[in-house]
Amino acid sequence: MLKTLTAVLFLLISCASAKHFPDSNDPLGKDTFSFREPTSNDISAKVTLWGTYYYLPQVSDGSGDFALRDMKSMELGPRLTQREWCETAMEGSVRVMDKSGIAKTYNYAGVTTDNLVDCKKVFKIDVSKTKFREAKGPYGDGLDDYILAPYRTLATDVTKIASGTVLYIPEARGAKITLTNGRIIIHDGYFFAGDKGGAIKENHIDVFIGTHQTAPFFPWIKSNQEKTFEAFIVSDKKIISDLTDLHSGI
Numbered sequence: 714m715l716k717t718l719t720a721v722l723f724l725l726i727s728c729a730s731a732k733h734f735p736d737s738n739d740p741l742g743k744d745t746f747s748f749r750e751p752t753s754n755d756i757s758a759k760v761t762l763w764g765t766y767y768y769l770p771q772v773s774d775g776s777g778d779f780a781l782r783d784m785k786s787m788e789l790g791p792r793l794t795q796r797e798w799c800e801t802a803m804e805g806s807v808r809v810m811d812k813s814g815i816a817k818t819y820n821y822a823g824v825t826t827d828n829l830v831d832c833k834k835v836f837k838i839d840v841s842k843t844k845f846r847e848a849k850g851p852y853g854d855g856l857d858d859y860i861l862a863p864y865r866t867l868a869t870d871v872t873k874i875a876s877g878t879v880l881y882i883p884e885a886r887g888a889k890i891t892l893t894n895g896r897i898i899i900h901d902g903y904f905f906a907g908d909k910g911g912a913i914k915e916n917h918i919d920v921f922i923g924t925h926q927t928a929p930f931f932p933w934i935k936s937n938q939e940k941t942f943e944a945f946i947v948s949d950k951k952i953i954s955d956l957t958d959l960h961s962g963i
Contacts, residue, residue, distance in 0.1 A: 744862065744959055748901040748952050751881050755952075756945040760874070763941045764934040766920045767804050767868070767910075769818070769852050772797045774811045779830055781807075781819050781845045786828045789819060789845060799832035802840035805910070806853030806861075808924070820848035838912070850962065852923060855908035859960040863923025864890060864900060866960065868908035870915055878906040879947040879956055880918075884933040890925075900930075903947065905956040916941070 777794030781801070791809040793801065801807035805821040824842035832840050850860025855868075856876050867880065874880070886902030904920070913919050917938065922928050933942045947953065 744865070746864075746898050746901045748903050748955075750886065750902070751945065751947060751949065755947060755949040756881065757948040758946045760880075760916065760944050760946065761941050762916045762918050762944050763938045764918050764920055764931075765936045766922045766928045766931070766934050768922050768926050769806055769808055769924050770797065770800050770804055771808045771810070771924055772801075774809050780828075781809075782828055783846055784823050784825060784844045786825060786844070789847065791817075791819065795830065795832075796835055798830050799835040799840060801845075802830070802832065802843035803836055803838070806848060808851075818848040818851055818853055819845045820854045822846040852921075855960065857907070859905075859907035860962050861908060861921050862905070862959055863921060863925075864898065865903070865905050865956065866907045866921040867904045868910040868913050868919035868921070869906045870913050870917065871906075871909050873915060874906050874918070874946075876906055876909070877953075877957060879949075879953050880904045880906065881945045881947050882933070882942065883945075884942055885931060888930045890930045903952060903956065905960055907960045 772793055774791045777792055777797060779793050779795055779798040780788040781791050781793070781798070782788055793807070797807070801819070806818060808816055808818045810816045822844045825844055826842060829841040848854050852861045852863060855861050855866055856871070869878070881902050882904060883902060885900050885904070888900040890898040890900060892898065908919070908921065910919055920928070920931065920934060928934050
């Protein structure tokens with residue numbers, strides 16, 4: 714959902730070079746979503762939040778006439794439809810499959826005033842100036858050189874929840890997330906602040922859900938600032954270290 718002019722995505726290996734398309738919803742690597750439930754000694758503060766979610770669009774190259782361009786307005790290669798381009802600018806990233814079956818992920822890089830794409834008919838928010846770059850992580854890149862991890866990464870207002878903060882959301886614990894390969898993740902409730910967004914202010918968080926386009930497994934995400942939930946800032950050094958490593962590609 715909301716993801717405006719920001720960077721985004723995940724994994725334990727670099728995707729700076731082309732790679733074969735992985736299972737689209739499987740967060741590969743060592744994350745087993747099996748951290749224990751925290752005790753009172755593991756948390757330092759309680760916060761009240763409201764949530765939205767964002768995801769990684771997946772498209773086929775050559776589907777349209779609108780090029781992804783870098784900050785110098787040079788074409789990066791992929792050409793998308795107008796709706797695909799605008800959706801990519803809104804979400805912050807895109808995974809593109811070329812005709813040979815090789816996938817690359819492209820990420821928000823910044824804005825310029827040339828080669829604009831008119832997205833007014835698609836979104837109310839102006840994303841027409843967005844430019845891109847190839848991403849480090851297979852699911853895209855976040856803040857402070859972090860890569861994005863599906864079902865883990867949060868975009869936050871960094872003046873309220875600093876980059877690198879780990880949050881525990883009790884309502885997320887036990888959530889069942891079914892991947893396209895049939896694997897089921899039982900979520901442990903822990904999340905990592907590794908991204909930011911232009912529309913993410915105050916107690917609003919944006920949850921990255923990989924290539925899922927909706928989040929029925931997280932019913933506490935209401936996309937309504939009046940529908941809040943409780944979360945806890947985690948002080949457990951081992952969990953903080955593990956989630957930092959995950960978002961650093963270690």
